Amino acid sequence: MKKWLVKLGLLALAGALGAAWGSFSFFRPKPVTQPIAFNHKKHLAEDISCKDCHQHVEEGVHATLPAVKACLLCHEEAKGSHPDEPKVRDYAKENREIPWIQVNRMVGHVYFSHSAHVKYAEMDCKECHGDMKEKEEAVTVSQVEHLTMGRCMACHEEKGVSNDCLGCHK
Numbered sequence: 407m408k409k410w411l412v413k414l415g416l417l418a419l420a421g422a423l424g425a426a427w428g429s430f431s432f433f434r435p436k437p438v439t440q441p442i443a444f445n446h447k448k449h450l451a452e453d454i455s456c457k458d459c460h461q462h463v464e465e466g467v468h469a470t471l472p473a474v475k476a477c478l479l480c481h482e483e484a485k486g487s488h489p490d491e492p493k494v495r496d497y498a499k500e501n502r503e504i505p506w507i508q509v510n511r512m513v514g515h516v517y518f519s520h521s522a523h524v525k526y527a528e529m530d531c532k533e534c535h536g537d538m539k540e541k542e543e544a545v546t547v548s549q550v551e552h553l554t555m556g557r558c559m560a561c562h563e564e565k566g567v568s569n570d571c572l573g574c575h576k
């Protein structure tokens with residue numbers, strides 16, 4: 407067989423193995439079960455913004471999940487007839503925070519800051535988290551797995567932001 411043909415074959419094989427390995431290592435963690443069936447769509451139909459609940463999303467590294475007292479602004483008294491709704495007051499009565507499970511999480515060595523992207527880069531939450539205004543179920547799987555190192559760097563490159571390793575790996 408011609409040498410270049412062998413090389414081409416090997417390349418194709420390497421590509422196929424790479425793709426197989428890619429999908430194999432693309433393990434998705436199991437969906438978590440959130441303590442209360444929170445519905446973003448219903449809440450965002452009210453006159454309320456992301457920042458009212460995710461308080462540090464504009465000036466902090468972490469957006470943060472809401473404390474139960476943010477819910478009590480409206481749920482001091484019953485709202486609607488969903489079976490999970492009274493649970494909000496149950497937690498509050500027991501003086502407990504609702505144990506939400508954070509599902510979007512970068513691997514430990516990566517530094518990500520919300521304020522840099524939301525405030526300075528003026529990005530819409532949608533670009534990374536999908537349209538939360540349409541989300542009726544609680545978030546149970548990560549929405550940011552598409553943000554690989556390649557994707558982060560490609561946008562930085564395009565926008566003229568530094569791609570110094572130490573910017574993202576502290």
Ligand code: HEC
Nearest residue numbers: 456460463468469470471510511512523529530531534550
């Ligand atoms: C450039 C992509 C990007 C944008 C834009 C973005 N996020 Fe995030 N978000 C992430 C990443 C990445 C994580 C995981 C961060 C970590 O591991 O600390 C995350 C995590 C979160 C979390 C859970 C952890 C935390 O930080 O408290 C919340 C809540 C959140 N984002 C809300 C928002 C809201 C609200 C907006 C818009 C105002 C927004 N995000 C915009 C990428 C983004």
Ligand code: HEC
Nearest residue numbers: 443445448452454472476477479480485486487488490491
């Ligand atoms: C601005 C007022 C307001 C705030 C703040 C608020 N809620 Fe609600 N919530 C409502 C209203 C109004 C309904 C009833 C919606 C309906 O039935 O159409 C509701 C419904 C619900 C339901 C029933 C779900 C469903 O699908 O009908 C749950 C559970 C709930 N809220 C939890 C929370 C939690 C947890 C927080 C705090 C993180 C919170 N709410 C904050 C106004 C609010």
Ligand code: HEC
Nearest residue numbers: 444449454455456459506507508509510531535538544545
């Ligand atoms: C009334 C309060 C409230 C408002 C307003 C709200 N959220 Fe949330 N958000 C929550 C609660 C409670 C959770 C945890 C339960 C869940 O996963 O649905 C959550 C979870 C999230 C998560 C997943 C966090 C993680 O990694 O576990 C994202 C992303 C998010 N919200 C984005 C948004 C965006 C974007 C907006 C505005 C368009 C918004 N939220 C408005 C209460 C709110």
Ligand code: HEC
Nearest residue numbers: 517518519522523526527553557558561562565567573574
């Ligand atoms: C769609 C475009 C886009 C994507 C995707 C993106 N970034 Fe950025 N990032 C920006 C822009 C624009 C800035 C500059 C913001 C400013 O003006 O400070 C920035 C700034 C940063 C900074 C510097 C912040 C500081 O305060 O020093 C870090 C760190 C960072 N991004 C990490 C990440 C990581 C990690 C990811 C992937 C998980 C990511 N970015 C994905 C556009 C993006």
Ligand code: HEC
Nearest residue numbers: 513516553554555556558559562568569570571573574575
């Ligand atoms: C804009 C942000 C950003 C910059 C700049 C960046 N990285 Fe990363 N890096 C990430 C993210 C996000 C991940 C985790 C996701 C992934 O593995 O794709 C990661 C993962 C890694 C990993 C682990 C790979 C693995 O398989 O787990 C190494 C090693 C690494 N980066 C090295 C570097 C080096 C060296 C540089 C400088 C040339 C660099 N990074 C620059 C965002 C960045």
